[in-house]
Structure formats: structure tokens, C-alpha cells
Amino acid sequence: MDDAEAARVAADPRYRELVRRRELFTWTLTAVMLIAYLSFILLIAFDKALLARPIGAGVTSVGIVAGFAVIVLAIVLTAIYVRGAARDFDPLVEAVRAEHDA
Amino acid sequence: MRRPGLAAAIVATLLPGPVGADALAGQSVQQPTNWTAILMFAAFALLTLGITRRAAQRTRTVGDFYTAGGGITGFQNGLAIAGDFMSAASFLGISAQIFADGYDGLIYSIGFLVGWPIILFLMAERLRNLGRYTFADVASFRFAQAPVRSFAAVSTLTVVLFYLIAQMVGAGQLIKLLFGLRYEYAVVIVGVLMTLYVLFGGMTATTWVQIVKAVLLLGSATFMALVVLWQFGFSFEALFARAVAVKSGLAAAAGADPAEAAARGRSIMGPGNFIKDPVSAVSFGLALMFGTAGLPHILMRFFTVPDARAARKSVLWATGWIGYFYLLTFIIGFGAIVLVATAPRYLDPAGGLLGGGNMAAIHLAHAVGGDLFLGFISAVAFATILAVVAGLTLSGASAISHDLYATVLRRGAADPAAELRVSRRTVLVLAVVAILLGIIFEKQNVAFMVSLAFAVAASGNFPVLLLSLFWKGCTTRGVVAGGTLGLVLAVVLTVLSPAVWEKILDYPAAIFPYSSPAIFSMPAAFLTIWLVSLLDRSGRAAVDRGGYPAQQVRAETGIGAARASSH
Numbered sequence: 246m247d248d249a250e251a252a253r254v255a256a257d258p259r260y261r262e263l264v265r266r267r268e269l270f271t272w273t274l275t276a277v278m279l280i281a282y283l284s285f286i287l288l289i290a291f292d293k294a295l296l297a298r299p300i301g302a303g304v305t306s307v308g309i310v311a312g313f314a315v316i317v318l319a320i321v322l323t324a325i326y327v328r329g330a331a332r333d334f335d336p337l338v339e340a341v342r343a344e345h346d347a
Numbered sequence: 348m349r350r351p352g353l354a355a356a357i358v359a360t361l362l363p364g365p366v367g368a369d370a371l372a373g374q375s376v377q378q379p380t381n382w383t384a385i386l387m388f389a390a391f392a393l394l395t396l397g398i399t400r401r402a403a404q405r406t407r408t409v410g411d412f413y414t415a416g417g418g419i420t421g422f423q424n425g426l427a428i429a430g431d432f433m434s435a436a437s438f439l440g441i442s443a444q445i446f447a448d449g450y451d452g453l454i455y456s457i458g459f460l461v462g463w464p465i466i467l468f469l470m471a472e473r474l475r476n477l478g479r480y481t482f483a484d485v486a487s488f489r490f491a492q493a494p495v496r497s498f499a500a501v502s503t504l505t506v507v508l509f510y511l512i513a514q515m516v517g518a519g520q521l522i523k524l525l526f527g528l529r530y531e532y533a534v535v536i537v538g539v540l541m542t543l544y545v546l547f548g549g550m551t552a553t554t555w556v557q558i559v560k561a562v563l564l565l566g567s568a569t570f571m572a573l574v575v576l577w578q579f580g581f582s583f584e585a586l587f588a589r590a591v592a593v594k595s596g597l598a599a600a601a602g603a604d605p606a607e608a609a610a611r612g613r614s615i616m617g618p619g620n621f622i623k624d625p626v627s628a629v630s631f632g633l634a635l636m637f638g639t640a641g642l643p644h645i646l647m648r649f650f651t652v653p654d655a656r657a658a659r660k661s662v663l664w665a666t667g668w669i670g671y672f673y674l675l676t677f678i679i680g681f682g683a684i685v686l687v688a689t690a691p692r693y694l695d696p697a698g699g700l701l702g703g704g705n706m707a708a709i710h711l712a713h714a715v716g717g718d719l720f721l722g723f724i725s726a727v728a729f730a731t732i733l734a735v736v737a738g739l740t741l742s743g744a745s746a747i748s749h750d751l752y753a754t755v756l757r758r759g760a761a762d763p764a765a766e767l768r769v770s771r772r773t774v775l776v777l778a779v780v781a782i783l784l785g786i787i788f789e790k791q792n793v794a795f796m797v798s799l800a801f802a803v804a805a806s807g808n809f810p811v812l813l814l815s816l817f818w819k820g821c822t823t824r825g826v827v828a829g830g831t832l833g834l835v836l837a838v839v840l841t842v843l844s845p846a847v848w849e850k851i852l853d854y855p856a857a858i859f860p861y862s863s864p865a866i867f868s869m870p871a872a873f874l875t876i877w878l879v880s881l882l883d884r885s886g887r888a889a890v891d892r893g894g895y896p897a898q899q900v901r902a903e904t905g906i907g908a909a910r911a912s913s914h
Contacts, residue, residue, distance in 0.1 A: 251897035254906065264903055271468045278468075282461045286632040289454060289618045290625035296450075297617020303584045304591045306616040312453045315461065316670050322464045323666045327659050330472075335656065338904050346906040 254345045263337040270329060274322050285315050378702065380527035383722030388526070391559075391730045392540060398555045402548035409763045412549035412770060413480040413745050414650040419554055421657035425664020428648050430557030431738045432459070432639075432665070433564055433672050435517060435731045436797070439705050441673070445680025446688070446700075446707035449590070449615020452680055456673035458632055462639025463669065467662040472655035473816055473902040474646060481742075482646040483750045486811050489894030490823040491887055493755045495811075498830050500746040500755075502807040503643040505834065506800045507743035508784075510644075511736060511777075513796040515785030518732045524702050525709065525725035530789055533729075538782035541736045545744070545774045550651055553737045560734040563727045565668065567720075568675040571708075574715040575682030590615060590684040597688065601698075615684070623862075630866035637869065638801030641808030644742035655905050683707040686714045736781070744773040795846040798863060802841060806833035806868035814876050816902065819895040822888040825880030833872025840864030 254260050288296055288311070296308030410416050419427070437459070445452030478484035483499030515534050522533030544552045579585040595612030603611060639645065649658045687693045693701055693710040700706045712724035748770035753761035811830040814821045841847060843859035880888070901907050 248893070248897055251900045254900045254904065255896050260900070260904070264899070267903065275465060275468045278461060278464045282457070282632065282636060283629070285457065286628050287625070290628035293618045297613070299613075299616065304588045304613065304616055305584050306450070308450055308617050309453070309587075312450075312457055313674070315457050316673060319460050319464050320666050320670045323467055323663050326464070326467055327663045330659060331656070341904050342906055346904075 250345065254341060257341055257344065259337050259344075260341050263334060263341065266337075267330075267334055270326070270333075274326055278319065278322055281315055281318055285311060377523045377529070378525070378527040381525060381722060381725060383718060384526050384725035385528075387722050387726035388729050391563075391726055395540075395552075395556050395559060395730075395733075396543065398559070399544050399548035399552040402551035402555065405551055406547070406549040409749075409767050409770070410479070411551065412767055413741070413749065414647070415550040415554055417651060417653050419651040419657075421652055421660030422664055423554065423558060424648060424652050424657065424661035426561045426668065427554045427557040427651075428645065428661060428665035429668035429672070430559075430561030430564075430734050431645060431648065432669055433561065433731070434514070434735050435521060435728050437672070437676065438564065438568070438731065439521075439708055439728060441676050442680040442683065442708040442711075443705045445677060446683040447704060448619050449594075449681075449684075450617050451619050453673075453677060454618065455635075456676065458635030459639065460666065460670055460673060462636045463662060463666040465636065466640045466645075467659065467666070469813065470640060470646075470816070471649055471658040471662050474649045475652065475655045475658040476902050476905040476908045477898065478650055480647070480650055480749045481745050482643055482808065482812065483746070483754075486808075486815050486826065487754075488815065489898045490815070490826060490891055492759065494823055494827045496750040496754050498811070498827050498834075499643075499808070500750040502803060502830065502834050503746035503750075504743055505803050505838070506643055506808075507739050507746070507777075508780075509796040509803075510800040511739050511743075511781045512784045512788055513793050513800075514732050514736050514739070515781050516788050516791075516793050518729065518736075519785060519789060521728060521732070524706070525728060531786055534782055534785040537733060537736060538778045538785070540733055541740055541781075542774060542778040544733075544737045545741050546771055550741060553734075553741050554651060556730075556737055557734040560727070560730045561668065564731060565672060565675075567712075567724055567727055568672060568679060570720075571682065571711060571715055572675045572678040575678055575686070575711075578686075586678070586681050586685065587616065590681045593684055593688055597698075624860075626866060627862040630861055630863040633869060634798065634801045634805045634863045634865035636805075637809045637865070638803075638805040641804030641812065642800070643746065643804070643808065644738045646808075646812075647742050647745065648738075654908075679708050679711060682715075683711040687711050690714065740774055740777050740781070743777050744770045747773040792846075792851050795841055795844070795851075798846070799838065799841045802837040802863060802865050802868065803834055805865045806837040806872050807831075810869065810872040810876055814873070814880075818877075818880075819892055820880050821876065822880040822883040822885075822891040824883045824885065824888065825876040825878075828879045829872045829874075829876030832875045833868050836868035836871055837864050840868060 296306060296311060298307050299305065300307060300310065405416075406412055408416070437456075441452045441455055444455065474482065474485050477488050481499070481503070483496050483503070486499050487495035515537060518537045519530040519533045522528050522536075523530050526533070544556055576586065579589065591612040593612075594615055595608045598611040599605065599608035649661070652658050652661055687700070687707060687710045693714070695701055700710060702709070709721065709724060709728075713721040716723075748766050752769045753759065753766045807830045810833055811826050815826060840859045841864055843857060844861065844864065845857040846862070848854050848857040848859075
């Protein structure tokens with residue numbers, strides 16, 4: 246693909262919408278994952294006692310629930326991205342390709 | 348509880364960071380020859396060699412060799428990624444750490460997992476759309492080829508070699524322990540099998556070895572976890588409560604007064620001494636998270652699928668399998684506290700585990716499935732290492748043949764047949780080097796090597812890839828300067844850190860006191876790329892910046908991307 250072709254695609258409003266929406270989606274999800282993980286690491290660094298506290302009368306601690314919550318969150322965010330991309334971005338990509346990728 | 352030395356060696360060799368830095372105080376002791384395990388492993392070797400034979404008939408072109416012709420499905424690639432990523436360290440090392448300290452083992456699991464969403468959101472689809480064979484294809488897309496490719500090749504080889512040595516030494520120690528064979532035999536067996544897979548079957552065989560291994564490992568770990576949970580009526584609380592009681596009982600038996608014994612029992616439910624200072628905690632977390640997103644042999648897997656959509660699906664499958672695997676490891680670690688720590692047949696007179704601290708999962712396998720299952724698990728653990736080293740070797744070979752030979756040396760005009768020949772020769776050289784280094788490092792503490800590989804990937808490859816993908820202003824000079832600085836800082840700070848400075852070089856106090864360099868080396872790389880690019884007024888810089896729109900169009904839409912070759 247040469248620069249003129251690239252410029253034509255880049256000027257396509259559907260392409261611009263694709264890039265704008267995907268960037269918003271991507272960076273939002275990235276921020277959620279980063280904040281969740283860094284909070285977890287910072288809790289380990291600064292407040293071990295909170296994580297060690299049992300929930301209710303049993304022995305299962307806050308930390309175990311928090312740890313598995315981070316694992317589940319990672320999988321859920323991944324699934325959200327894959328579903329969102331298939332629903333919102335693939336049709337736009339297809340449209341742009343149909344127009345410009347002969 | 349844990350006896351120093353013995354197979355702590357394996358945890359030390361296979362796990363990055365603080366756990367691994369636990370010191371290789373001794374060598375694993377050769378056990379009586381275990382014929383069940385050897386026969387089961389022989390069956391695995393035969394099966395995978397059969398696969399390699401079939402794959403060899405389909406491996407004709409360079410594309411077949413590097414990326415299986417792009418014909419792997421998203422589901423298959425997800426399993427292969429999981430197989431590439433779930434090392435013997437995850438299985439034996441993390442379950443052993445949970446057995447010893449409880450909660451701390453979970454911190455590792457989480458660090459290893461959270462890199463995957465980041466790879467998906469920022470990189471997977473763009474990698475597939477821009478690259479063909481190596482991550483350097485992507486990193487150098489709009490830049491001057493020779494300097495960026497040279498940097499990428501050096502950093503790939505650094506990661507691959509350190510990772511490879513750690514795996515080789517781990518394999519040798521493991522095999523002494525599980526199979527009762529000599530260390531050198533294990534290293535040579537791993538080297539030869541991996542060479543056969545990669546040399547003849549290329550990426551197709553490597554992928555299938557990883558898939559077979561992933562299925563075996565996930566299957567056997569599921570079985571162990573189910574048996575453990577079944578004994579507690581599938582109640583996690585009941586399992587944890589029993590484990591706390593066992594730990595308290597052991598502490599009391601060792602002479603602790605009741606209050607202290609109870610506290611020690613409860614300590615397995617929260618973070619312990621695993622992370623000492625906040626800087627190390629964050630630094631280590633960053634290295635695990637972003638290192639995953641910069642490991643060349645992992646990034647290479649995204650070129651084996653037909654398109655960006657399949658690349659996306661492979662990450663979802665991989666994240667699911669890896670997350671599930673860490674859940675199993677957690678259950679297995681607690682199961683071992685309950686079923687192994689209380690059974691005298693698995694303990695030595697001093698109360699430590701027979702064969703060393705790393706044997707928790709292995710003894711649990713015997714406790715839940717007898718001799719036959721013990722042999723099976725031992726064979727799976729060995730197969731695990733094979734799958735990992737095959738992927739590493741292929742990645743190292745492609746850096747030499749595709750990035751250095753074909754692109755830098757032949758300026759992109761190499762005859763594909765010649766490139767394939769160079770790649771295969773590199774595989775042979777890498778195998779010989781890996782075997783030799785594996786034997787040389789037998790008695791060395793190689794604990795730092797895996798954490799170094801992660802730190803280099805996080806500080807060199809990741810900033811380069813991220814900024815070249817997302818920042819228009821990025822230039823050749825910026826990428827090369829920043830990437831190189833990140834790489835060098837990661838290596839130098841690791842040498843100055845306690846794991847190398849105190850434990851290997853035997854100097855008194857480490858100059859760099861933290862367990863991972865990433866918190867310094869990664870921002871340093873980002874800053875340098877940014878600053879150097881900003882100040883870059885060369886003619887090349889104008890070309891680099893001007894190339895961004897075309898790169899972005901292809902990254903976002905896949906127009907012009909390499910297609911899967913037809914079979």
C-alpha cells in the first residue's frame with residue numbers, strides 16, 4: 246500500500262470512527278486492568294494485614310477473594326474486548342476493506 | 348518446613364524473582380530409576396515425533412517453518428500459547444510455594460496472568476496485521492531496517508538464551524529427581540528432542556507439541572484438584588480451614604506456643620515475606636505484567652493465525668486456560684498441605700519433603716493417584732519443559748535468519764531457500780549452545796535468568812513496540828537508543844541486584860537493592876525513546892514520522908497484511 250492509498254483510507258470517515266472508538270475502548274480496558282493490578286500490588290506492599298483478615302467467621306481471607314477477583318477480572322475484560330471488537334469494529338473494518346482493498 | 352537445598356534448586360532455576368532468588372543452596376539428589384515415568388515419557392516422545400514427521404511433510408517454505416503458514420486456528424493457538432506459557436515453574440514451583448507459604452504463591456500467578464489482557468488490548472491484532480514472522484517485523488515497520496532489526500535480534504537472543512539456560516538447568520535437576528537419570532542425560536535428551544521438533548517440523552510441530560503438553564498438563568492438574576476438592580465436599584472454606592489447622596499443628600509440634608502456632612497457621616491466608624519492600628513489589632509486578640507482552644517467542648505465536656480476528660480469539664482462549672490453570676495450582680498447593688504434609692511416607696526424618704521443597708505437587712500426585720499417576724505427572728513435567736524450549740529455539744533462530752541474515756545482511760533480498768537453510772543451521776547451533784550451557788551451569792545459581800528475561804522483555808521490547816505502534820513522532824534513533832538503554836539497564840541492574848551480586852558473585856551488599864530492575868529500566872526506555880525521537884531532526888526521522896499513517900491503516904484494518912499460505 247502506498248502513501249496515497251493510505252491517505253485515502255485515512256480520510257474515510259468510517260476508518261476515522263473505527264480508530265477513535267477502538268482507541269477509547271482499548272485504553273479504557275487497559276486502564277481498568279492496570280489500576281486493578283497495581284492496587285492489588287500496592288495493598289501487598291503497604292497493607293498486608295487487610296489482605297490477611299478473614300471474611301466472616303471462616304478462615305478464607307480478603308486477600309484470597311481479592312486475588313481471584315483480579316484473575317477473573319483479567320479473563321472477563323479479555324472476553325469483553327473480544328465480544329466488543331466483533332460487534333463494533335469488525336463491521337467497520339469490513340466496510341473499509343470492501344471499499345479500499347481491491 | 349522447607350529444607351534448604353535439594354530440589355529448591357528447581358524452584359530457584361525456574362521461577363523469576365524473589366522465590367527463585369531463594370538461592371540454589373544445593374543440588375537435587377539423584378533418585379532411584381523410575382521406569383513408569385520413563386516409559387510414559389517415551390510414549391510422549393514417540394507421539395510428538397510422529398507429529399513432527401507429519402508436520403515435516405507440510406513444512407516446505409520459510410513461512411511454514413516460522414509460522415506454520417499462518418494456518419493455526421484461534422482455539423489451537425490459544426492452547427499452544429497456554430502450553431508455551433505454563434512452564435514447569437508454574438506447576439511445580441508455584442504449587443511448592445503455596446505448599447510452603449500459602450497465599451504468596453498466588454501473587455506470582457496473578458502477575459503472570461495480567462499481562463495477557465494488555466497484549467490483547469494493545470498488541471495482538473496490530474501485530475498480526477503488521478508482521479509476518481518476528482516481532483521485529485512490527486517494531487521496524489516504518490523505520491530504518493538495519494538498526495531496529497539489529498536491536499530486536501540482540502534483545503531476542505538475550506531473552507531466549509537466558510530463558511533457555513534456565514529451562515535446561517531446570518530440566519536436568521528435574522530429571523535427576525523424577526526419573527532417577529543423570530543430569531547430563533536430561534540436558535542432552537531435551538536438546539536432541541527439541542532440535543528434532545524444530546528442525547524438521549518447524550512451527551507446526553512446535554505448536555502441536557505445545558498443544559499436546561497443554562492438554563496433558565491441564566487434564567492431570569484438573570484430576571488432582573478434583574480429588575482434593577472432593578475430599579472436602581467441594582468447599583474451599585473447608586479445604587482452607589483444614590490447611591490452616593495442619594499448619595498450626597505442625598508449628599505446635601515444632602515447639603511454638605499455642606498463640607504463635609495459631610498465628611503461623613493463619614499466615615497462609617495472607618501475604619507473607621514474599622515481597623519485602625514496596626519498590627520491589629511494584630517493580631516485580633511491572634516486569635511480570637509487561638514482560639509477558641514483550642517475550643519474543645510469545646509474540647511470534649500471533650503470526651501463526653490467519654488474521655487479526657483469530658489473534659484476538661487466541662488470547663481469550665489462552666487467558667482462560669492460563670487463569671484456570673492457576674486456580675488448579677492453588678488447589679493443588681493447598682491439597683498438598685493437607686494430604687502430603689501430614690503423611691510420614693512423603694517426609695524425611697527432619698520433617699521436610701522427600702526430594703526437596705519442589706516435590707509438593709509430585710507427592711500429591713502419588714497421594715491421589717498412586718505409582719501410575721506419579722509416573723504420568725513426572726512425564727508431563729518433563730514434556731512441559733520440552734514444549735517451552737522448542738518455542739524459544741524457533742524464536743531465536745528466526746531472529747538470526749529472518750532479522751539479521753535476510754533483512755540486515757541481504758537487505759531483504761535473500762533467497763527464501765537460503766533463509767530457511769540459515770534458520771535450520773541456527774537451530775542446530777542454538778541446540779548445541781543450550782546443551783553446553785546447560786551442562787556448564789549445572790552447579791550455578793541460575794535463578795536470576797528467568798527474571799532477567801522478563802525484565803529485558805519489559806524494558807527493551809515492550810516500550811519499543813508500544814511507542815512504534817501508537818506514537819507517530821517515534822523515530823529510528825529514538826527506538827534504537829531507548830530500546831538499547833532499557834536492555835542494558837535491565838541486564839546491568841540485575842547483575843548489581845542481590846540475586847547475582849550477593850548470591851553468585853559473593854560480594855557483601857548489593858549495589859542495587861531491589862529484586863527487579865523494571866521500575867527503573869522500563870520508564871528509562873520510554874523516556875529515552877520519547878526524548879531522542881523529539882530531538883531527532885535527521886532526514887530519516889522525517890521518513891519515520893511520514894510512514895505512520897500507512898502503518899496505522901494497515902495495523903487497524905489489515906489491508907495489505909500477509910495472508911495465510913494455502914495448504
